[in-house]
Amino acid sequence: MMRRKLALLAAAAAMALGTNAALAQTKVLKFVSWQKDERGVGDWWASVIKAFEESHPGVKIEWTKVERGAYADTMTTLFAGGTPPDIVHLASFEFQKFADTGWLQPLDPYIKDSKLDLKGWAGQDTCVWKGETVCTMMLYFGYFMAYNDDILKKEGLSVPKTYAEFLAAARKTTKDLNGDGIVDQFGTGHETRGGGGQYLSEMMNYTLDAGGRWTDENGKVTINTPQMIEGLTRWKTVVKDSLTPRDMSAGEVRQLFADGRIAMKFDGPWLWPIIQKGKAKDQIKTAMVPFNPPVGGSSNVLAIPADISNDNKKLVWDFIKIATSDPFQTTYATLGASPPPSPRADITAAKKENPNFDLLVEATKAASNAKVDRIPKGLEIQFNEFSKMIMEEAQRMIIQDLEPKAVAATMQQKAEALQQQ
């Protein structure tokens, strides 16, 4: 009996030792992302991880989801505590602070050694910080228009092609359908509650079409211009006249549109999967936005932290190489349902699967050709403060019924002050 017990103990000890040895041999790379459970793009990341683990026996990727709302806090805390994730996934409006603090590894030597061709890579210019490439762009998008064909037809409207046509259509389709005194169908839908970044993007539909830009090519603030004043006037009209539901987050507005309560919506490629799950799926059609140029911009980036070991840096670079390889850029188009940043990606399959893919590509190209980005040049580091300031001043304009001209002057002054900080 005693002998059997001893044998069992020995076996257990051997197993424990074996497991420990196996654990010791397995290297774990930490990867934190907000896109883990996202339909489509989350599946694409999973496929990249699988391919990496298969090509690197003994190396595992520990993939953790952190909600977008808590992402900046979590990443800042991880970096500040000296334990950054090995694979750094950041939004394209937040990586600059990390790069500026010296937390991101310059990638130019890796790009050169591995001969990674980033020519024509959409949005890659954004990843150059103080003359060094610190990340690779994973998505650059352009806004397209989705519209509810039934709602437009019911009002005898055709698809708007200009701002004036859009405004007329939005006014005609904003309605109290059941006569209870509450508007239950809206001409368009914008996020008017939430973060400054999204608010800025929503406003840009109108400011870009009016010819306005936050800053010029040299980073000089150009808000107090007739074009921007016209853009602000348009934004004020749409929000103040309640042509969009008020105080809603971007997700809520998208869902309302997908359920047939909004006539026209301007958004990026991520809107398509939401439409597919909505009640009005069969009534929704797509077109180019009635604005020129469309809103566009860089979305998210991959980077390597400066503080991890050289061995881990090499492994993370291998991960980036897989993610940016032609085959995976091709599957990004199909799984992510978005135009990939790589100009070499084969999008034939994506076109077959998604009838709007050509439109998405066209919208992305239009935004890219017009050099549109949500992050204004010269205000990259101050982007969060800048977007918050723009949102507050725009809200003040609507709430206190201020003249757009005066608001543009205030915005200009505050943006310049931010730049000088």
Add this chain to the structure above:
Amino acid sequence: MKSGFSLDLARPSRRHWLGYLLLAPAVLLIGLIILYPLIVSVDLSFQNVNLARLDQPRRPFTTANYERLFASPDFWNASWVTFKLVVIVSFFCFLLGLGTALLVNNRFRGRTLARLLVALPWAVPEVIAVVIFAWLFDSSFGLMNWIFIKLGLIDTTVNWFSSPGAAFFVVCVTMIWKGYPFVSIMMLAGLQSIPEDFYNAARVDGANAWQRLVNITIPSLMPVLGVTLVLVMLWVFRDFSIIYVLTGGGPLKATQSLSIMTYEQAFGFFRMGYASAIGVVTLIVCVIASRLMMGRAPDNI
């Protein structure tokens, strides 16, 4: 053989050492969890730091964060918003908490269920409560707008989160709903500890219900009231999730409390030094307010 150093805890003069030894792990843990971050935060507030890192060399000492803070209209606005929230929410929490406690302290059929209902909001997680209230007060499809229109109180929908006054009102209502059950539970415990003899004696003396409330109930509840008031005030002072999820501090900073401002500066604008300065000032205000409240409590007993 005699060792060089021995700790004889059995000796009467050293018995108290055992107490210190047993307390040491807890004290160390508290020091690590509470004191260390506090010291780091105070230290950061005197440095010009954006993204802070513990292993980075200390930046030169500066009082610039405090100078900027006290010159900032945003800080004074946040202080005013916090003060208004503390006063309004604490007052109504007490009014409702005491009222419901007096109600469920009576004997009636269904008292257990009534007590459960009174305590229910306390059990609901803050974020869920906020989601419920966000829907109730939704500007386009919310229940409150529908009810007010049906009752003829308004003829057009109220944009609850686009109007500074309305947004502040919604935040207050949510915080009161979430906070009053705690007061109610504390008051109920206090009420049950008041001897019935006091009331019987007062009845014999001809005291009516109001006189019994003012002369017996309230004074007897004072010790509980003092502690509860401090706890509620501190909760309102530091509460973050209700305001953050409902309004994010907006519109036009109408609901931006000191805790929201601290978070925004630290994790929105990555100004850790400045955010630490706000945190330190908030802490000092909390300590002074608590001390004043607790200091008054013994006089009232």
